[in-house]
Amino acid sequence: MFQSTLELLSDPPEGYLLPSVDVIGGIGQIRANLMKDAYKSQVEFTLDLARVFAQTADGHFDYNPALLNVFTFRSLTSLVSVSDDGLGVPRIYLYDDFAKSVINDTDVWDIKSIDDVPITEWLETQSFQVSSQDPDAKYNALFRNSVATDFQGTGNYFVLRYAGEAPDSQVIKFTNGTEYMDELVAIVNEALVPFIGSPESIHSVVELPSNTTSSSTSAMSSSPSSSAATPTSTQIPGYPLPVIKHASDWISGYFLNGSDYEDTAVLAILAFSPSELDTANGTFEIVEAKRVVDQFLKEAREAGKTKLIIDVQANGGGFVAAGFQLYNQLFPKSTDVWDGNRIRANEALNAIGMTAQEVSPRVLLDFNKAILDETLKPYEDWQALYGPKLIAGQNVTNILRYNQSAFPFSRSKDEQVFEPQNIVVITDGGCASTCAIFTGLLVREHGVRTIALGGRPREHAMQAVGGVRGVEVLNFVSLRAAIRQTARDAIRADYLDYLEDAFDVLPDIGEPPLLPSLARSGGKFNYRNAYSRDNADGYPEQFVYEAANCRLFYTVEMIINPVAIWTRSADVAWKNAKCVNGSTMNSDMTISDDLVPYSKEVIGLNLDYEGPGSPLYKGDYEPPSPYVQRRTNNKRSFVDNLSPPEDFEYEFNKLKIGTLKQYLEQNALEYLKYAPNHNIGISHAVQKQLL
Template sequence: MRLSLPSLLAAACIGVVAASPLNPPASLPNRRGLLPRQNVTNATTPCASVSAVAAAQMATATPTVPARIAWDCINSVPFNQSAAADLVAAMRPYINWQSTVNWLKNPPAEYAEKVQGAYDVWALVNELAEKVNSGSFANEYEFGLQLYKLFQQAHDGHFVYIPDSVGTVFQWRRPEALVSISEDGQAMPAIFVYRDILTTLSGNGTFEPSPVTQIDGVDAVEYLLELSQIGSLQDRDALWNNLFYALGQASLGTDGTAVGMFAGGGRGRYIYPGAETTLTFENGSTIIFENYARVLIPFTGIDSGETLYHNWFSVPLDASLAAGTSSVEEFQQAKFHGAIMKREPDQPLLKRQSSTNFTTPPGYPDPVIITDIVAGYYMPQEGYEDVAVLAVPSFSAVDDGDLNFQQVVERFLAQAKADGKTKLVIDLSANGGGVILQGYDLFKQLFPDIEPFGGNRFRAHEAFNLLGEQISDIVAPYPHDWSVDDDTLLFLMTTPFNYRNDLDEDLDMFFSWDEKFGPEVLGNDDNFTSIIRWNLSDPLISLSSGGINVTGYLNRSEGLSQPFAAEDVMIITDGYCASTCTIFSEMMRNQAGVRTIAMGGRPQSGPIQALGGVKGTNNYPWAAIKGQIEITVEQRSGEEQARLNASIFSDYTTYLPFYRSAQASSPNVNVRDGFRKGETNMPPLQFRYEDADCRILYTAEMTVDVTSLWKAAVDSTWGDETSCVDDQDLSAYGETRRFSKRALNLHPTISSSRLAQLEASLELFTDLFSSKLDGDGIMFP
């Protein structure tokens, strides 16, 4: 049975060490605080060793153990063939909701060439089932890892399943983060240990940072290119960027992937990095450090793989009777997310927006205004007094955050205009998405006279159709407004399964469920609904938006003016722009004509994309799908309820997928594809390749001071000097893909207080229970 876990606090155990000294030490450098943990007890099994080592550490911290011991422990968990077969069967109905299954199998040629190759999810599911049935797996972890990769290989941050054996027990870490930087913004990027850059820029270095040339004996670029493919993003340059430490991710605290995938941030925490890592530097030095694992569960009493399985991976004999995790229960409790009990949106709030209530992120200037996921800044450099910067690293607000987000943006834009700012930079670095209509609202605050298109389609299948028929009929007798005094009915009214909710491609109402459902045949002979657009004038819209009315509609439709001309607005991304971020960016670029700048990218010449994450316009947690089916069936009685229970809905009765998913993770599926106006019969935006207007390479200063990044972007857009390298032949710097022999010539630029803040951001571990564990971006259904 599963145990009830308390919240696990973040561990901070990494010491400072120079990774590439000019004079390599005679012995290998040690990590402070790590060696005592290597004194493994006389335990007879790997899991008993984990238990003993974890017990010897502070009870209030997340224990860490050498990676090899954790690896041996998790691989000693026996494979349960029948349970695995049941799990694979139980997942199939949810995979059927994935909108891109056929597009992925036969993607457009440009996508296959430049982004990711063909991916046949059903073939992989069948292959997995065959291996399970033949008993081909040596242990439970081997099965779980193949199941995890089945989803990950889609490179769709909305298509996620993290099995318990992969994500519940351990997370893998390396003790050093890397950065990929150019010596002057034009030369080929090279790879450095981030702590070396920090030490040098703080003036504390006694050595010259040297590029990493090999990792575990493999060319560093080749090694990292292969490693990058474990990420959730689809674009290869965005995947490259996500390997490294990033200030944008650090600004999200424990919700971000600041240290980068190489060090165990993001999806890197799910893939075993080996017992140790060897870095070889251009100056001839070498460092070997031990990798480690964070122990996420109490190991008291766990002395073998068998007991680990019994305590954490086993399920009740009848998994259809009760939820093994709180996923579905939480959905039931939160199905009226935020707004359902707030019948008057736009109430005064702002209790959390004062800049004194939030810590300035590491590497950022003091904010003009700040809340948890959005902040406004002015550039401190002389000559940039006319520039305002809106940093939006996420649209994933919680609690009353949607209303705070809307009001912070509104106040900052007004303040910027009052202070004489004429240029606006929107920094979307690290933005993995969030609440859909929050993206719409930001767009409408900037361009109130443009009607967002946002066309989308669901995959049209049997369960989707039955839900639509039932819900459209259930809510038919009731007016579509706040006079309905039943929260469940209000919830059902505002789902896509009520044809009266949403508008068609021409912003007209649908007249029936059949008209909304279609289906229409697209691409690879798959069925999809008609084009659907949000009805932003819907009086119940706040039930879908986290509690806000979107700017430009309802009670926010008066007295609006465009704060900045399109040519005076510019977007920066690091490629990690997914979900709602891509919805917002699509409207900004395609409808408003705003320019985009993409940072970093692989060490090769040529432009790169600005949007590197999933461009699907809505994900559904599997719990949301199951919850909506349960609510619908509960609204019926007698013969009709019996008919529904015997229908396709019977495929969704088991809770097994929720029992077997990792603690604090949420199985997800992308349900809506996005389409551009006039191109609704073409492949969805997910499969469109589009270069940014400018590519800028990271420099060392940009990894410690975000304003140096903003300055380069401003100069390249509105100034006399450009840092764009789109037309530069970076390959001229040599086939070795390393720095030339010129020195970095770094000068101290950061104070001791800022150094401490940046070093602290390296110690941020994701809190298992209070943070967004997947680190891939979320969207509410």
């Protein structure tokens, strides 16, 4: 119920490009199947559950059933999508064939089909597993199509197969009539090898909760990624020598060579945080990012650079403060930086808020950091903040904004170096979360143009931001911790009325004894929806179609050399080079300031889903019920059910900059003043805010 988009997913507006899915209904249908003993195996059940989450196409919303982490089913073959000239629709090749053709300058044949299914249709169907909300971004993620995705370890989703949907082999047929037998493999998690022979052992080790009750149990996870990127000393693998780069490699700056590009600089932003977020020093990462960009802008000004390319290929987000900091460095005179958002209103949220503002103000502030209204004035109390208000068919809070003066970076006092018309953003559609926030500010507040790369082999517009556009992700463990601490404080203060009234809808604070634990699932949800300044009472950005100003397909040169992407983008942005037909409003196919409007041509194809949660699914529905039933109306029984484990400690957000005292001094409003309770330990947070 805390996922911010539930109603909109079940009945999306025109402009949303994917099929609808009823998450709550789908889970109820799965529950009905369980009640009827309709599943033949635990794997069949977990696959149904995983598919419901996959259909939401939300990179912030995920529940990864532990059983699906035992094996990874995959191909050992990668693909690449290549256009002859960047304008003609691309063809699909085996990556190894592509690499050989580049090295040896030999011709290779493109792929016609897989198991007799036309290649584009097969790939579009396979792309359902990618969490982007745009079909072109989903399609792009299947390939090894850029140095950026190779370095980040993203993309290449073609190799992954769902359990139960992976044959032993697949026949790849080429356009010259030859065939290649793609042998699929199952890779087992090394730590689980000793238990593979026994279903009982696998269930015990993988699915049952561990003995610890700590909220910080680490999650098991799987990914198509290879190893995490390791910071390099002088340059990023695959990229030219930079003018300057971040010590953790996620920002780097370049000056283009040649008389045609001597006025052009490039800022490559692979992410807004390092790849190893769990061990990152947030203070260092953000301070280092400011140093790098400040120095880059200084050198660009001194070198006479007047045009800027911002490359956000493979950028899935990161520290939200890093996104706002970069925006401030590019546009230092912009003071009212729009960050309007809303939370889905629900009975459990209101009960937590009403209780926490009285007994756990510091938990409320940690759990809900956006506490200002649209005019940046503080709400009087929780009731004023909460509302609720009916917006676009769902009950949500009033508009919320952050106290940005408390963000952990110093504001730029320098002059603006690049004018908006001299900035262009290039993206592969995977731009998500903090990247979506940053790019949205450039586009909507300043009219900066965008160029989208790759996508489906069709001549039409493509969205620049195809990843999740929500502004805050929380994991289930963090939500449970906030409820536990609020409940503990409420019990001590004998302030239980709101929690007791909402008991049947509060997320359970314990671990169900026979199901995968929340900590092991790595589960998370989108807590806040983003709204544009001019549509704050409309649909959230996640459901609004917004095409890029231009589109290009990847050529051979663009795949192997990022400089080719940058020079081609400069030609499009400032030298009247052509865009893909249908991707721009200009009749001569040059980049336009206006955006191509939504049309049904861009809707995702071959993504039909008929399982639980689909409008096409005909199964029974079993309504939800709390795992721990209220046994009696006796207050003692209620307190027992709500009490957290004795060794539980609430852990504050470890990515917050400064001490708790400093944070509260900067952020706390009068109604949220905190009197220290020395019986409650304070330590680093479990919560990861990878936005």
